Amino acid sequence: MAELPIRRESECIVSAVRDNSVTVVIGETGSGKTTQLSQILHDAGFTADGKCIAITQPRRVAAVSVARRVAHEMGVTLGEEVGYAIRFENRTSSRTFIKYLTDGCLLREFLVDIELSQYSVVILDEAHERTLNTDILLGLLKRLVALRKPELKLIVTSATLDGHKISKFFGGCPVVNIPGKLFPVEIMYSTEQPVSYVESAVETAIEIHAKEPPGDILVFMTGQEEIEKVIAKLEHRVQTLEEGSCMDALVLPLHASLPPEFQARVFTPAPSNCRRIIVATNVAETSLTVDGVVYVIDPGFVKQRQYNPTTGMDALCVVQISRVQATQRAGRAGRTCPGKCYRLYSSSNFEQDFPAVTVPEIQRSSLAGALLHLKSLEIPNLDVLNFEYLDAPSVASLEDALRQLYLIDAITSKGDVTSLGKRMAGLPLEPSLARALIAAEDLGCLEDALVLAAMLSCDSVFYQAPKKEKKEQSAVHQDLPTGDGFGDHIQLLQIYEKWRRVDYDFEWCKEHGLQIRAMKFARDIRKQLSLIMQGKSDFRKRKDPAYKNLRKAFAEGFANRLAHRLPNHNGYRTLAQSSHLVQVHPSACKMEIDADGLLPEWILYHELLTTTRPYIKKICVIEGRWAQPTLVKLQDLDVISLSGRLPEESRTHLDESSETKPASAVTQPANKEAVDAARERYMARKKARTNPARLSAR
Known part of the structure; x- marks a missing residue:
């Protein structure tokens, strides 16, 4: 080597x-x-x-x-x-x-x-x-x-x-x-902004294929739907090229939802006298390296999830990449030999409009899990609102996370971690799922909840077929359980139960349009969670056909994600933001409709997402009385006290500082005396560990 x-x-x-x-x-x-x-x-x-x-x-x-x-x-x-x-x-x-x-x-x-x-x-x-x-x-x-x-x-x-x-x-x-060992990469910019970067990427790929020397082409797109569109256009254009005018082309997709057997094709060298054109998401930026790529086409966009703490909603947006990401993409062309990167934007656009670095995840994500971990560490004088962040998140995001934790009983009204919160922090799950498992344990339906938590923790179990295969996919899904009108959670549980009854047969998954990798991962997660929880209940002995206790357990866990139907309207309104209308996502399985043609009055949801409009996904029907404890807690909620220590005047100062100063200015440096005292305690503990006699004497 x-x-x-x-x-x-x-x-x-x-x-x-x-x-x-x-x-x-x-x-x-x-x-x-x-x-x-x-x-x-x-x-x-x-x-x-x-x-x-x-x-x-x-x-x-x-x-x-x-x-x-x-x-x-x-x-x-x-x-x-x-x-x-x-x-x-x-x-x-x-x-x-x-x-x-x-x-x-x-x-x-x-x-x-x-x-x-x-x-x-x-x-x-x-x-x-x-x-x-x-x-x-x-x-x-x-x-x-x-x-x-x-x-x-x-x-x-x-x-x-x-x-x-x-x-x-x-x-x-x-x-x-x-220094690295990259080969030189020639960067070429567009002279003008294309009307459609999808069409421009297709045209550029065909031009490279027809005129440039051998070498694979990597085209970046923002998601699976765009990838399928580009692949269809490329395959059509390649077929219309004059026979013998250039080498053959093999057009391949690469994205996170692709089954392993399809991903493997991307890492298999192309046949002789054949060029691969790989259309990929940003998973090909750093995570996966495809050998043989000589040409990169970069439209300059990425699909990014951004959390809005005001609405409690994730938005899946197409945004410009950063200059750092652009550098990473160009570098894919210089791994094995000199390459070329075709940027479908102008150099002035790149220098003036592209952000220098990617927005840190801490500034565009829900922080509930992170704050629960910080509070559970019980570090002396730790204030999560004034923790030393490299780039501080907004005060709104921090307060939203504290509110979520309070609603699911992870912290008290004074911001102290509860015994439930400590158990939740120790589970390798998001706080809401962890809380649901603990509630299920008390309600005697832990095994059901373990399966459901596992299914919700992995990628979608349903194989997302290309558009041309959608009819065939719908046909194989018809034989799957429907959730008995209670929603997606119960459907997922029923699917896993059917798979268990056929002894976890992978062929059964294929026949029913299920992702083998996701189902296997869910089985492994369920096993690990069972060992952690030491659950002994058995859902094969279930006597509750309505899954009442399971739905109630998840209502307790997802107290911050309960929604009720507006009068005479099919839409739902979330508890945290009662003025915000959302709709059930089309991918949700069917729920029972009442005599007036309306959906159930109360539901919980696993995901709140904005695409073309606000949607709730992975939903489950619940009873309204289960939401009453949450409504009571919302009435007297004081977000400032949830931080544990921060008074109103400090919060105001933090609000002003975070808007006008860099992160280093809004985080308080560690007090020297506090660090020295902590070091002394550490050395004492260390000495005790290495001196058994002294330890036993204590």
């Missing part, structure tokens, strides 16, 4: 890590930072005395595949010396000295060991993606590094991150730059 660029900088990296508590490593694509940095530090002795190196990844697939690669390079067994931990799966042992894990898993480890005492080094990889969990970890690790100095080392790595911003956040830590 050829030496990767990061290996040539080994001494510089090791020296920086030894001399500093925090180091930022900026490594260009192909530098080898993800696979080699952990091995370099292991060779330098950072895993001595039984300590472990933790490397976080934003995605499950990356954590598993990189761990497998490193284990292979080191000639050790995966799950032993090198392992990984992802949600619902942990392949590590007492011998593990290099551990790849998702950022969410490391965040949950804080609940078990707030000092992360098993680690000598923590590496936050791919930090430029700015996931919610990574941003929370940055704040927590800043405190922990000060506490465990000089024993714990933190390294923040990225391909494109602004290293100086991270360096400033950590008090001016050093930045090490690692």
Whole structure:
């Protein structure tokens, strides 16, 4: 194997890590930072005395595949010396000295060991993606590094991150730059903005195919529907080309919902005298690398989910990519040889209108789960509204998250975490699903709830067929359960029960248009959740055909997502925003309609989404009296007190500061005396752990 660029900088990296508590490593694509940095530090002795190196990844697939690669390079067994931990799966042992894990898993480890005492080094990889969990970890690790100095080392790595911003956040830590091994990529801009970037992408792909030398083409689109449209147009245009005028073309899709067997085709080399044209979402930006790509077509857009705390609604919007994302896309063309990137926008548009970096997930997501984790850590003097965020979320988002947690009994009216909240934080689920499981345990329908939580935690179990196959798909779905008029939740439970009765037969899934990967994942999740909850109930002995207790349990869990029908109207109105009208999404299974032709009076929903209009998705019929406790709690809700400490005047100051100052200005630096006191407590605990006699004397 050829030496990767990061290996040539080994001494510089090791020296920086030894001399500093925090180091930022900026490594260009192909530098080898993800696979080699952990091995370099292991060779330098950072895993001595039984300590472990933790490397976080934003995605499950990356954590598993990189761990497998490193284990292979080191000639050790995966799950032993090198392992990984992802949600619902942990392949590590007492011998593990290099551990790849998702950022969410490391965040949950804080609940078990707030000092992360098993680690000598923590590496936050791919930090430029700015996931919610990574941003929370940055704040927590800043405190922990000060506490465990000089024993714990933190390294923040990225391909494109602004290293100086991270360096400033950590008090001016050093930045090490690692060159990559990319081939040159020629960037070509459009002279004018296209009327339709879909049509422009098709025209550009056909022109490349007809005139340029061999090499695969990667076309970026925003979603599955656009991909299908572009593929249909490309296949038609390729067929109309004069025979023998150019090589053959194989047009392939690539997106997250694609079944594994179809994804595999993208990573299989094209036949001789044939060019692949791959039409992909942004999953091809960094997560998956397709060898052989020489030409990239970048329309400059991405579909992004953005949460509005005022309405409690997610909007799925097509927005401009950042300049960082554009750089990542162009880099896909220079992996194996010189390439070309065709940007379907002008250079002036790129420089003036494109944001420099992607908006951090913490500023466009619901924060309920993150705040529950922070509050459950019971860190002294921790105020979630004034936590040290790299980029502070809005006060509205923070208050919305506190409101959600209060409605599902995770925190008290004073902002303290309840015993229920602590149990919820320990479950690898979003707070609402965790609360539903606990309620189901009390109501004697835990096994039903475990199945449903698992089905709701994975990607859609229904195979999304291309438009030309929609009729065939509808036919195979006709034989599936309908939910008995109670909605999607009960339908999902019934589907899983039917699959169980045929002994989890994958052919049955194919015959009924179900995603095998999603169904298998749901089965694995249910098994893991069952072990965590230690549930003993059995839904095969059910005596409640109306699933009453199960629906009631989910009503308690989704107290912040209950909705009631407006008089003489088919629409629904959410409790939190009673003036906001929403409609049931067309994908929802049929519910019973009353004599007046109206939908049920009360429902709960799993997802609130804006596309062409506001929709609620994954819905379940409930009884109105189950919503009464939530209505009572809403009457006297004081959001400010939910923060735990923040008085009204401080909140006003924070509102003003967050609008006019950078994140560093609205977060209060850790008090030196508090850090020193915390360090003393840590050293005392450490001394007690290493001195059994003293510990027993206490």
